[in-house]
Each structure stands twice: as structure tokens, then as C-alpha cells.
Amino acid sequence: xxxxxxxxxxxxxxxxxQKAILPYLYLFPAFLIMSVITFYPLIYQVVLSTxxxxxxxxxxxxxxxxxxxxxxxxxxAIIDGSLPVQNFNxxxxxxxxxxxxxxxxxxxxxxxxxxxxxxxxxxxxxxxxYRAVYILPVVIPPLVVATVWRNxxxxxxxALNQLITTITQFFGAEGVVRIRWLTxxxxxxxxxxxxxxxxxxxxxxxxxxxxxxWPFMTLVATGALQSIPKELFEAASIxxxxxxxxxxxxxxxLLRPAMVPAAIYGFMMSFNLFNFxxxxxxxxxxxxxxxxxxxxxxxVRNLRLYGVAAAFAVIVFFVALIVFLITNRITRATESYx
Amino acid sequence: MTAQAQPEKRPNIIxxxxxxxxxxxxxxxxxxxxxxxxxxxxxxxxxxxxMFPIMYVVTLSFSSKTTRPSTLQLIPNEFSxxxxxxxxxxxxxxxxxxxxxLRNSAFLSVGVGLVALLxxxxxxxxxSRFKFKxxxxxxxxxxxxxxxxxxxxxxPLFLMMNSFRVTECAGDDIAISPFTTCDGQGKVVFxxxxxxxxxxxxxxxxxxxxxVWNLKGYLDTIPKELEEAAMIDGADxxxxxxxxxxxxxxxxxxxxxxxxxxxxxQEFALPWxxxxxxEDYTLSMTMYNMVGQYANxxxxxxxxxxxxxxxxxxxxxxxxxxxxxVGGLVAGGVKG
Numbered sequence: 001x002x003x004x005x006x007x008x009x010x011x012x013x014x015x016x017x018q019k020a021i022l023p024y025l026y027l028f029p030a031f032l033i034m035s036v037i038t039f040y041p042l043i044y045q046v047v048l049s050t051x052x053x054x055x056x057x058x059x060x061x062x063x064x065x066x067x068x069x070x071x072x073x074x075x076x077a078i079i080d081g082s083l084p085v086q087n088f089n090x091x092x093x094x095x096x097x098x099x100x101x102x103x104x105x106x107x108x109x110x111x112x113x114x115x116x117x118x119x120x121x122x123x124x125x126x127x128x129x130y131r132a133v134y135i136l137p138v139v140i141p142p143l144v145v146a147t148v149w150r151n152x153x154x155x156x157x158x159a160l161n162q163l164i165t166t167i168t169q170f171f172g173a174e175g176v177v178r179i180r181w182l183t184x185x186x187x188x189x190x191x192x193x194x195x196x197x198x199x200x201x202x203x204x205x206x207x208x209x210x211x212x213x214w215p216f217m218t219l220v221a222t223g224a225l226q227s228i229p230k231e232l233f234e235a236a237s238i239x240x241x242x243x244x245x246x247x248x249x250x251x252x253x254l255l256r257p258a259m260v261p262a263a264i265y266g267f268m269m270s271f272n273l274f275n276f277x278x279x280x281x282x283x284x285x286x287x288x289x290x291x292x293x294x295x296x297x298x299x300v301r302n303l304r305l306y307g308v309a310a311a312f313a314v315i316v317f318f319v320a321l322i323v324f325l326i327t328n329r330i331t332r333a334t335e336s337y338x
Numbered sequence: 339m340t341a342q343a344q345p346e347k348r349p350n351i352i353x354x355x356x357x358x359x360x361x362x363x364x365x366x367x368x369x370x371x372x373x374x375x376x377x378x379x380x381x382x383x384x385x386x387x388x389m390f391p392i393m394y395v396v397t398l399s400f401s402s403k404t405t406r407p408s409t410l411q412l413i414p415n416e417f418s419x420x421x422x423x424x425x426x427x428x429x430x431x432x433x434x435x436x437x438x439x440l441r442n443s444a445f446l447s448v449g450v451g452l453v454a455l456l457x458x459x460x461x462x463x464x465x466s467r468f469k470f471k472x473x474x475x476x477x478x479x480x481x482x483x484x485x486x487x488x489x490x491x492x493x494p495l496f497l498m499m500n501s502f503r504v505t506e507c508a509g510d511d512i513a514i515s516p517f518t519t520c521d522g523q524g525k526v527v528f529x530x531x532x533x534x535x536x537x538x539x540x541x542x543x544x545x546x547x548x549x550v551w552n553l554k555g556y557l558d559t560i561p562k563e564l565e566e567a568a569m570i571d572g573a574d575x576x577x578x579x580x581x582x583x584x585x586x587x588x589x590x591x592x593x594x595x596x597x598x599x600x601x602x603x604q605e606f607a608l609p610w611x612x613x614x615x616x617e618d619y620t621l622s623m624t625m626y627n628m629v630g631q632y633a634n635x636x637x638x639x640x641x642x643x644x645x646x647x648x649x650x651x652x653x654x655x656x657x658x659x660x661x662x663x664v665g666g667l668v669a670g671g672v673k674g
Contacts, residue, residue: 020470022468022575023464023468023470023473024464024470024472026460026461026463026464026468026579027460027461027464027465027476029457029460029461030457030458030460030461030546030550031461031476033457033542033546034480034483034543034546034547037495037539037540037542037543037546038483038491038543038544038546038547039479039483040498041491041494041495041498041543042482042483042486042491042494044494044497044498045491045493045494048493048494048497053497058497058500061497061500061501061516115384118377118380118381119381121369121377122369123369123374124369124374124377124378124381125374125378126378126381130381130384130385133385133388133389134384134385134388135657135660136388136389136392136653137388138656139652139653139656139657140392140649140652140653141600141603141604141648141649141652142604143604143606143622143625143626143648144625144645144648144649145391147625147626147629147641147645148391148394148395148645149391150629151394151395151406151629151638151641152391152394154406157405157406157407157408159390159391159394159410162408162409162410163410165409165410166409166410211387211388211391215388272487274487274488274489274607275604275606275607278606278607279606279626279629293487293489293490296487296489296490296492297489297492297607297611299493300492300493300496300611301610301611306493306496306497309492309493310493310494313486313489313490313491313492313493316486316487316490317485317486317490320485320486320487320490321485324485
């Protein structure tokens with residue numbers, strides 16, 4: 001009798017136990033791998049950032065006899081600019097990085113939306129062809145785009161100088177235009193960002209990244225525009241709204257939920273635009289177009305200051321965390337709009 | 339009625355100009371010709387802006403001369419496949435064939451994508467469907483690495499991989515560091531850091547959390563009714579996973595794979611940091627080498643041909659999957 005009543009109780013408990021363990025079984029493979037190659041490196045990075053790890057420690061790693069614990073010295077050196085690295089100032093790079101990302105998004109989003117509206121015009125001829133052409137920059141790998149643009153901006157044979165030469169000669173000017181797009185250090189507008197001189201290379205990269213950036217925004221905006229129901233405009237015009245009012249009160253608010261995430265995506269992409277910057281200017285001239293990520297890469301690949309590189313990456317992590325918290329706030333705030 | 343009301347209200351010039359009606363359908367009215375022509379001019383200028391670099395590189399790639407033309411050329415005046423042939427034949431000064439480079443790129447992009455996907459899908463399912471104690475904290479753990487740019491963990495990964503070496507010692511011994519070391523000097527025969535699998539592992543480190551997060555987001559959108567019905571029919575969670583959720587998730591699995599493929603195909607930072615043997619180079623590394631240090635001596639038509647070849651697979655995949663990719667990118671971008 002006792003055995004009979006105990007049996008279902010035991011199997012029920014076993015089933016419950018199984019149910020409790022099951023999620024962890026599903027998670028196990030991913031977490032096993034991540035703990036070795038994702039989480040452990042993150043911890044290793046923090047340990048590394050408190051040492052003077054350099055090339056000579058590569059053979060024995062953390063067990064090297066002459067590896068020293070330097071505490072927060074690496075962090076201090078990065079912040080106060082006492083690194084043995086030319087032309088490096090942490091706050092200048094940080095300012096430039098934010099400026100770079102913000103100015104890019106500020107240009108890409110309005111241009112993308114306006115072009116989407118233009119393409120959406122009723123009765124426009126060749127709409128499909130334009131749509132197909134305008135998508136091309138999204139489709140080509142940024143790495144290829146950057147190398148091609150770097151070629152275009154070449155001072156001697158670049159296509160842009162050639163284009164300008166063609167135009168100036170058409171208007172009767174003599175000589176060949178030789179603008180040093182990517183190598184000139186003197187900033188054309190010195191007061192624009194006093195903390196961090198914006199060289200001609202910055203403008204060149206803005207042009208190239210504009211080419212790369214707006215079509216994506218147009219893509220998103222077109223999708224959002226086409227999902228606005230026609231009835232909304234009819235209702236608005238019955239209520240007596242002028243087309244201007246319709247633009248601001250129908251189109252803009254209805255585009256916003258789609259454009260804010262796209263803008264934030266664009267911001268994050270520009271903020272960490274490694275391949276593009278590395279292929280186009282390599283951070284130069286004189287580190288004036290260096291982003292946090294490209295400098296982090298330079299620290300480990302060329303300067304080989306592994307301890308400092310680890311400390312720098314930890315700082316980059318916290319910058320990324322702050323950026324995420326802010327952007328997350330913005331998306332949350334706009335989510336309730338719909 | 340509305341036609342009479344129109345003249346009194348002067349609509350915004352921009353709105354009038356674009357004939358703003360976003361329904362996408364053609365109403366009865368036609369665009370006046372002058373406006374049509376003006377709009378055509380604008381769209382043509384934009385199309386020129388888009389096509390300018392593309393035509394420039396296409397023209398270069400079809401040129402038989404290795405130097406850049408001294409005046410601007412945007413339309414090919416010859417269709418020579420010389421540069422393509424040379425690139426496919428012998429892409430660099432090193433004795434490496436194009437097929438080898440292609441294989442390396444394909445190994446990294448396909449391998450990393452597949453491994454990340456296979457490992458991630460069960461974890462994504464657990465996060466999406468099970469309620470368990472540590473769920474919140476484990477999800478935050480997966481999310482944290484997403485905040486870090488790939489280059490952010492390059493240093494520790496570099497040093498970790500670099501410590502796995504096989505050394506041929508003075509005798510006939512073989513030492514496998516970090517477990518055993520040679521007594522004296524030895525010759526390093528294998529360094530995990532300097533090998534394609536090593537780079538692959540480092541790339542998976544970033545790809546895996548992204549795949550988990552991305553797939554979880556998609557699994558959340560699959561309606562639960564089907565699973566509830568299956569549960570009533572007596573299916574256990576494992577059966578639900580393999581028989582219902584996995585088949586439904588196949589499109590998203592494919593999209594996640596291709597998204598990963600596009601990213602890994604262009605991966606440059608980690609291979610460029612890790613690899614030193616020319617036979618391990620990828621296509622993007624080769625392309626960087628072509629315009630890098632010896633930029634003045636480079637054969638421009640070959641560089642252009644190379645750029646076209648590197649761009650082609652990504653462009654094809656992108657166009658084929660355009661609809662899915664835009665949504666996926668934005669969703670992924672917001673989350674991380």
C-alpha cells in the first residue's frame with residue numbers, strides 16, 4: 001500500500017527535477033563554449049590591464065618572471081596622455097569619436113527620409129530602376145567601399161580631383177587640381193571642434209560614409225512610408241488638415257518609430273566603424289581620424305603594448321555601456337509613441 | 339468639393355512639389371510634366387552620386403593598363419578581362435593561389451557562421467520558452483559581450499591563442515604549451531594563434547552571443563499556440579523543440595547564418611592581427627595588402643578586379659535576402 005502511494009510521488013518529483021534541469025541542459029553547450037572563449041577572455045582582459053605585459057612576455061604569458069603588477073597605472077597613462085605613443089590624447093579621440101558618429105547620423109537620416117519621400121512620389125517615372133540603383137551602396141561590403149573611396153580621394157590620380165579638374169577647366173580655369181584629401185593636416189575650419197582638429201580627411205570620410213549611409217535610411221523610411229494607411233490622409237483632409245499639417249502630423253510621427261531605431265543602429269555602426277576607417281585613412285593623418293576601436297587595434301597590432309591595450313579595451317567597454325544606456329533610454333521613450 | 343477648397347489653402351511648397359501621398363498607389367491625377375522633369379533631374383543626380391564610385395571601379399577593373407588613367411573615366415572604353423585573369427591566376431606576389439585565398443575566406447565565414455548557429459539555437463530556445471531561476475542573470479551575461487566591439491576582446495584572445503603552441507624540442511620530444519615546455523630551445527611547429535582555426539575560434543567568441551540574442555528575438559515572435567496544442571497532445575519539451583520550433587525557425591536560421599556570413603566574409607581585424615603566413619591570408623587581407631604599404635606600385639586594374647570579386651557574393655546574398663536583412667539588422671542593432 002505504502003509502495004503504491006509513494007511511487008507516483010517519486011516519479012512526480014523526478015519529473016519536476018527534470019523540468020527544472022531541462023533549461024540548463026539546453027543552455028549548456030552555448031555557455032560551455034562562451035565561458036572559455038567569451039567570458040574567460042573578458043576576465044583575463046581585466047587581469048591583463050593591471051600588468052605591464054609586452055612582447056617579451058609572449059613566450060611565457062602570465063607566468064613570466066619579469067611581469068609586473070602595475071595596478072591602475074595603465075588606465076592613468078591612457079587618461080593623462082603619458083603613453084609612449086605619438087599624437088595620442090584620449091579625450092581628443094573620445095570627442096572625435098562621438099562627433100563622427102553624431103554628424104554622420106545627422107546627415108544620413110534626413111537625407112534618407114527626403115530621398116524616400118522623393119522616391120515615393122506618385123507617378124514618378126522609372127521608380128523601380130531608381131530603387132534598384134539606390135540600394136547598391138547597402139549591398140557592397142564597406143571594406144570594398146573604403147578602398148575604392150581611398151583611391152578616389154588620392155591626391156594625384158584620384159577620381160575626385162579629376163572630377164573637380166574637369167569642372168574647373170570647363171569654366172576656364174587652368175591647371176590640375178591637387179587637393180590632399182587624406183594627408184593634409186591643417187584643418188579647414190579650425191573652430192568647428194576646438195578639442196579635436198577636423199582635418200580634410202574627416203570631410204573626405206564624411207563624403208564616403210554619406211554614400212554608404214543614406215541608402216540604408218531610405219530603405220527603412222520607404223518601408224515605413226508605405227505602411228502608412230491611405231485612410232489616415234483621407235481622414236486628415238476631411239478634418240481640414242492642410243498638406244503641411246499632414247506632413248508634420250501624419251508622416252513625421254508615423255516615421256519616427258521606424259527611424260529612431262534605424263538612427264541608433266546607424267549611430268552604433270558609425271561609432272565602431274573599424275574596417276572603413278582602417279582601410280581609408282588608418283586613423284591618419286597624425287591620428288586625427290582615429291576612433292576608439294582603431295586606436296585599440298593599433299595598440300595591440302602595431303604598438304604591441306598588450307597591458308595598455310587591455311586597459312584601453314576596458315575603458316572602451318564602459319564608454320559602450322554608457323552609450324547603450326542612453327540609446328536604450330531613447331528607444332524606450334519613443335516606443336510608447338506608437 | 340476638395341478641388342474647390344484647394345486654392346484657398348496654400349500647401350507647403352515641398353509637399354506640393356512631391357505630390358505627397360504615401361499610399362504608393364497611382365490616383366487618377368498625373369504628375370504635371372514640369373514637376374516630373376524636375377523630379378527626374380533630382381533622382382538622376384542622386385543616381386549619379388551612387389554610380390560614381392561603382393562605375394569608377396568597374397571601369398578600372400576592365401582596363402588592361404595597370405596604371406590609373408590621368409583623366410576621369412567612368413565608362414569602360416575597353417572590356418579586357420586581363421585583370422580578372424591575373425587576379426585569379428596569381429593574386430599576390432606570394433606563391434598563393436586565388437583558390438587558397440577563397441578557401442580561407444570561405445572556411446572562416448561558413449565555419450564560424452555554422453558553429454555559432456548550431457550552438458546558439460538550443461540556448462535561444464531555452465531563453466525564449468522556459469521560465470527558470472537564473473534566466474535573467476544568464477541573459478545579461480550573454481548580453482554583456484554584445485556591448486564590446488570585436489576589437490575590444492582581441493588582446494586577451496590573441497594572448498590566449500598564442501599560448502597554445504606545439505614545439506619540437508632539441509631531442510625528439512614534442513612539447514605542447516601551456517601544458518609542457520621544452521627544456522632548452524625548440525622550434526615552434528604550430529601556433530593556434532597563427533592558424534585559421536585559431537582565428538575562427540576568436541571570431542566565434544563574438545558571433546555566438548550575437549546569434550543567441552538574434553535567434554531568441556525571433557523565437558519570441560513564433561506564436562505559442564502550436565506548442566500548447568502539441569503539449570495537450572502529450573509532446574514533451576524536447577519533441578516540441580525538434581518537431582515544431584526548429585522547422586518553424588528554419589527561415590530565421592538561414593537569415594542569421596547569412597547575416598553572419600556577410601559579416602565574417604569581410605572580417606579583417608582578427609585575421610590581420612592573428613595570421614602571419616601568406617597561405618593563410620583571406621581575400622580581404624589580400625585586398626588590404628594591395629592598397630596598403632606599396633600603394634604606389636600597385637596594379638590598379640587588378641585591385642579593382644579584386645574589389646569586384648570580394649563584393650560579389652555579399653551583394654548577391656544581400657539582394658536575395660534584402661527583405662529579411664533590413665528588419666533583422668535594425669532589431670539586432672537596437673538590442674546590441
